[in-house]
Amino acid sequence: MxxxxxxxxxxxxxxxxxxxxxxxxxxxxxxxxxxxxxxxxxxxxxxxxxxxxxxxxxxLPANRWHCRCCALPLAFAGDQTLCGQCLQDLPPFSRVIAPWRYRFPVDSMIQRYKYNGQRVFARPLIHDFTDHLVSILDASPEHRPDLLVASPMHPARRRKRGFNQAADIAEQISKRSGIPWTTDLVTRNRRTRPQRGLNREERQANLRGIYRVASTPPSSIAIVDDVVTTGATARSLTEALLAAGAADVQVWALARTPG
Structure with a gap:
């Protein structure tokens, strides 16, 4: 335990x-x-x-009860309910799959992996996440995307960290599911302030217009990331992909913050 x-x-x-x-x-x-x-x-x-x-x-804190669109953890049973934020402003992505809530010990495991490079802490989460996704796609093959897009990281930040955690996750999902993945379709065209510590409005302003889509994307895409916090990154990236020609964008992440 x-x-x-x-x-x-x-x-x-x-x-x-x-x-x-x-x-x-x-x-x-x-x-x-x-x-x-x-x-x-x-x-x-x-x-x-x-x-x-x-x-x-x-x-591990399973995200059993959540908003059916953004996967925000809810305090009552059900996974077909929209949260208040999605009722007011429905996101452009079709849904978020995030099997865990971002609290202990999942938060500590992701932080040790993401900020200290200790991949051993990410291994069980990525393995179980991939199992979860394969099970979902087997039951609902109509939701299978054409391409996995690892959430882009600015080159300078990637050099400093040494890796892009979203690319690690996307690669493992691709190996198990057979869905191709890429880090080249979308790039960040400028550096931004770190998202940690910013509220929802500040995050959205921080990310406005930072993504460039290099070519016409396939119809169905799943964005892969480690954590969905306010959804600002997912929203901004989805808008860029839809504007470039995608028809449906999902978001797949290890965990979702409580709010």
């Missing part, structure tokens, strides 16, 4: 060639291997499946 994310042994500093260092390194490597076994990143149980043991996986 999750009681707080434990530090990985790779963050500690035991003496090189000591028994502690050797055993810790073996455990870390095992956890990064593509097989299903390994150590739980949350409680360090040796009985993990793709990075999480069964009790910790059950403790």
């Amino acid at each position: 999750i009681k707080g994310l434990r530090s990985l042994s790779t963050l500690l500093t035991p003496k090189v060639n000591s028994k502690e260092w050797i055993h810790g390194s073996v455990r870390d490597l095992r956890g990064l291997l593509p097989s299903g076994g390994g150590q739980c990143v949350a409680c360090l149980s040796p009985d993990a499946h793709f990075g999480l043991c069964a009790p910790c996986r059950q403790d």
Whole structure:
């Protein structure tokens, strides 16, 4: 059971060639291997499946009740209801799929991956997310998009971070689903302030007109990202894709913030 994310042994500093260092390194490597076994990143149980043991996986905050359009978590049962914001201003995208709420431990796992480059924390989320999407597409093949578009990152920010987390997620979904993915269709034409700490109106203003679509997109697209917060990024990117010729745009993300 999750009681707080434990530090990985790779963050500690035991003496090189000591028994502690050797055993810790073996455990870390095992956890990064593509097989299903390994150590739980949350409680360090040796009985993990793709990075999480069964009790910790059950403790992840599922986004069961949510707005049918933007996936905003709701306080009452149902997934066919529109939230107040979507009733006032319906987004241009057709729906958001986000299986978890952005709260502990999912928020900490994504932050360690996104800002510290610790991919081991993203592995179980991306694996389970892909399983979830494949199940949805098997049940409703009419919702299968023609292309996955990783949410673009400005080149300078990508160089600083070292990777684009949306591209990592899109690549794994593509491998499992067979849907092609790209980072080249849409680019950011200027740098913006970081979205963290901005309210909904500030986020929308920050992103206005920043996306350029390089060529005519296919009819059906799924934007892939790590987190949907206010929906400002998804809205701005969707508007650019629709203006360029897309007919339907979905948003696929690991998690949705509570509001």
